[in-house]
Amino acid sequence: MSQILVLSRQALAAMLDLRTAVGAVEQAFIQKSARQASLIPMLYHALHAGADFDIKAGHMPQSHVYGLKLVSWFGHNPEQGLPAMPGTTLLFDDANGQPLALLNAEGIGLLRTGAAGAIGAKYLARPDSRRLLLVGTGAQAACQIAATLLVMPGLESVQLYNPHGAAKAAARLPAIAAEAAGLLAGCGQALDVPVTVAADLPAAVAQSDIIITATPSHQALIDAAWVKPGTHFSCIGADVKGKQELDPMILKHARVFADDIQQAIEIGECQTAINSGILFQTEIAGEIGAVMARTLAGRMDASEVTVFDSTGIALQDLAVARAAYDLALQKGVGAWVAL
Amino acid sequence: MSQILVLSRQALAAMLDLRTAVGAVEQAFIQKSARQASLIPMLYHALHAGADFDIKAGHMPQSHVYGLKLVSWFGHNPEQGLPAMPGTTLLFDDANGQPLALLNAEGIGLLRTGAAGAIGAKYLARPDSRRLLLVGTGAQAACQIAATLLVMPGLESVQLYNPHGAAKAAARLPAIAAEAAGLLAGCGQALDVPVTVAADLPAAVAQSDIIITATPSHQALIDAAWVKPGTHFSCIGADVKGKQELDPMILKHARVFADDIQQAIEIGECQTAINSGILFQTEIAGEIGAVMARTLAGRMDASEVTVFDSTGIALQDLAVARAAYDLALQKGVGAWVAL
Numbered sequence: 006m007s008q009i010l011v012l013s014r015q016a017l018a019a020m021l022d023l024r025t026a027v028g029a030v031e032q033a034f035i036q037k038s039a040r041q042a043s044l045i046p047m048l049y050h051a052l053h054a055g056a057d058f059d060i061k062a063g064h065m066p067q068s069h070v071y072g073l074k075l076v077s078w079f080g081h082n083p084e085q086g087l088p089a090m091p092g093t094t095l096l097f098d099d100a101n102g103q104p105l106a107l108l109n110a111e112g113i114g115l116l117r118t119g120a121a122g123a124i125g126a127k128y129l130a131r132p133d134s135r136r137l138l139l140v141g142t143g144a145q146a147a148c149q150i151a152a153t154l155l156v157m158p159g160l161e162s163v164q165l166y167n168p169h170g171a172a173k174a175a176a177r178l179p180a181i182a183a184e185a186a187g188l189l190a191g192c193g194q195a196l197d198v199p200v201t202v203a204a205d206l207p208a209a210v211a212q213s214d215i216i217i218t219a220t221p222s223h224q225a226l227i228d229a230a231w232v233k234p235g236t237h238f239s240c241i242g243a244d245v246k247g248k249q250e251l252d253p254m255i256l257k258h259a260r261v262f263a264d265d266i267q268q269a270i271e272i273g274e275c276q277t278a279i280n281s282g283i284l285f286q287t288e289i290a291g292e293i294g295a296v297m298a299r300t301l302a303g304r305m306d307a308s309e310v311t312v313f314d315s316t317g318i319a320l321q322d323l324a325v326a327r328a329a330y331d332l333a334l335q336k337g338v339g340a341w342v343a344l
Numbered sequence: 345m346s347q348i349l350v351l352s353r354q355a356l357a358a359m360l361d362l363r364t365a366v367g368a369v370e371q372a373f374i375q376k377s378a379r380q381a382s383l384i385p386m387l388y389h390a391l392h393a394g395a396d397f398d399i400k401a402g403h404m405p406q407s408h409v410y411g412l413k414l415v416s417w418f419g420h421n422p423e424q425g426l427p428a429m430p431g432t433t434l435l436f437d438d439a440n441g442q443p444l445a446l447l448n449a450e451g452i453g454l455l456r457t458g459a460a461g462a463i464g465a466k467y468l469a470r471p472d473s474r475r476l477l478l479v480g481t482g483a484q485a486a487c488q489i490a491a492t493l494l495v496m497p498g499l500e501s502v503q504l505y506n507p508h509g510a511a512k513a514a515a516r517l518p519a520i521a522a523e524a525a526g527l528l529a530g531c532g533q534a535l536d537v538p539v540t541v542a543a544d545l546p547a548a549v550a551q552s553d554i555i556i557t558a559t560p561s562h563q564a565l566i567d568a569a570w571v572k573p574g575t576h577f578s579c580i581g582a583d584v585k586g587k588q589e590l591d592p593m594i595l596k597h598a599r600v601f602a603d604d605i606q607q608a609i610e611i612g613e614c615q616t617a618i619n620s621g622i623l624f625q626t627e628i629a630g631e632i633g634a635v636m637a638r639t640l641a642g643r644m645d646a647s648e649v650t651v652f653d654s655t656g657i658a659l660q661d662l663a664v665a666r667a668a669y670d671l672a673l674q675k676g677v678g679a680w681v682a683l
Contacts, residue, residue: 013681095434102416
């Protein structure tokens with residue numbers, strides 16, 4: 006009888022460090038762009054008003070795994086103290102089809118998305134970047150900050166902006182800073198830069214070298230006129246139709262990269278710029294994985310504005326799930342159950 | 345933190361009885377035909393030569409669950425003592441998206457397929473049927489026999505036929521009879537009819553009231569000329585392109601039902617008859633679920649030949665998984681694991 010390893014959200018939080026997640030997501034992006042890994046078309050199903058689910062699956066031959074993530078959305082769950090987007094990941098051995106692990110996808114989701122924003126900065130921002138601005142103070146904020154500090158050691162300050170006001174950002178700041186410090190501590194690092202509230206968005210944008218947007222916004226938050234030359238944007242928020250965070254004119258004059266171009270056009274930050282006729286698909290430079298593999302040029306000079314449109318691909322989850330599985334074996338974490 | 349119930353193949357075998365599976369599959373067929381349950385288009389992916397996987401998902405609102413089954417095929421697995429088609433089922437609560445159970449899909453697969461063959465007989469065979477012929481002596485044989493004896497108590501004899509010769513059938517007979525007896529014992533019944541080998545297929549067909557075909561054949565095994573009036577066929581074998589067990593002329597002159605008409609035409613026993621122009625889609629009477637719900641007439645008279653083309657639908661697995669989950673809660677079986 007076969008055994009499967011079950012990794013709960015708690016087990017993942019205690020074991021999986023952000024550096025491991027960044028490394029795994031880098032491999033996912035590189036393998037995707039080199040066509041060394043397969044993404045399978047997403048299945049979506051509406052359950053009833055206020056609830057749906059989707060299944061994203063993929064195969065990573067170099068990591069010897071395939072698998073799927075089923076994520077549901079139940080809009081009324083938070084009222085009952087339950088997560089709005091419960092998710093489950095199943096990982097299989099591509100040598101014999103045996104199930105390897107069942108993982109809480111939420112525990113992986115935050116890290117893999119934080120890793121993506123940071124990877125955008127690592128490969129596209131100016132190496133001398135000093136100031137990071139995080140637009141959005143939700144569940145993603147701490148992970149984005151910690152991952153970016155990890156990969157951009159020259160950063161000297163972090164500002165937090167909440168579109169609903171500085172008071173909201175100030176209220177969230179201690180928890181976000183503590184969570185970011187915890188994530189960095191898991192990698193043997195300290196949170197050694199000041200994290201402050203940005204009250205004036207135009208001024209904060211004009212001062213920043215790296216801007217990560219991670220809000221649920223459905224309209225532009227950042228005006229092209231505010232942006233200084235050489236800025237890098239990692240756009241995390243837009244991942245379904247109708248979402249948007251940047252003025253399309255920013256994309257028009259930037260060198261734009263995506264995790265998956267088709268997905269960026271359909272559901273990412275690029276969608277509005279494309280749909281409004283401001284940006285053309287041929288103006289998107291390419292996939293970030295190609296920049297990482299050095300088959301595509303990234304930033305061309307220090308004055309260019311760069312954008313990474315991160316929409317999220319199943320391979321990120323699979324790669325981090327695989328890394329978590331390996332770590333769990335090493336550390337003896339998780340519950341082995343007969344299946 | 346949420347908990348998930350893990351039901352291994354061994355736990356399912358010890359707990360899940362065939363009568364429960366038959367009842368669950370009946371509900372699946374009825375809900376499907378009444379459009380009270382949703383089937384989601386299948387995802388298929390080739391991993392490499394000799395290996396692939398598919399994901400079948402569905403939602404049963406009346407049973408308050410949704411979920412998926414991932415079944416892989418690794419052609420070389422049996423050489424290493426591993427199952428060729430490992431499968432895993434995930435079940436979720438449709439009220440809040442919480443994962444309910446992870447189940448070994450193989451433990452469910454045999455029962456749900458055995459139940460389907462028997463349900464074909466229960467709703468389409470002549471009530472006075474006395475003789476059952478099982479064509480095929482593989483993994484499905486015992487389950488088909490036991491389930492059919494369960495739902496057709498007037499049966500007086502079972503014959504086993506193996507297309508590769510009577511000696512092979514004789515060699516397999518003791519194990520199949522013992523397994524069928526075990527499955528019946530799980531329902532409080534005895535295997536109280538003789539199970540014998542059929543050496544002469546034309547003669548066995550001519551004597552039988554119910555014929556279940558469950559082989560991997562890619563060509564017709566049963567000639568229309570051998571079939572006596574009033575015979576019922578449950579066709580289990582054909583479930584991918586190219587498979588076939590009956591002479592298409594049998595279908596041409598029979599009243600034909602399917603679990604899912606489109607699937608029957610594409611991958612079921614109907615495919616060859618349709619593709620060769622012998623059978624027209626409009627000649628297929630309908631879905632068996634409609635017969636069960638009495639919205640469609642089944643057998644019209646005692647002399648008619650009836651066919652149930654069973655291709656397998658995800659709702660069978662979901663319904664049996666749901667029943668297994670309920671049974672496990674009642675009986676305190678399975679492993680609860682934090683997720």
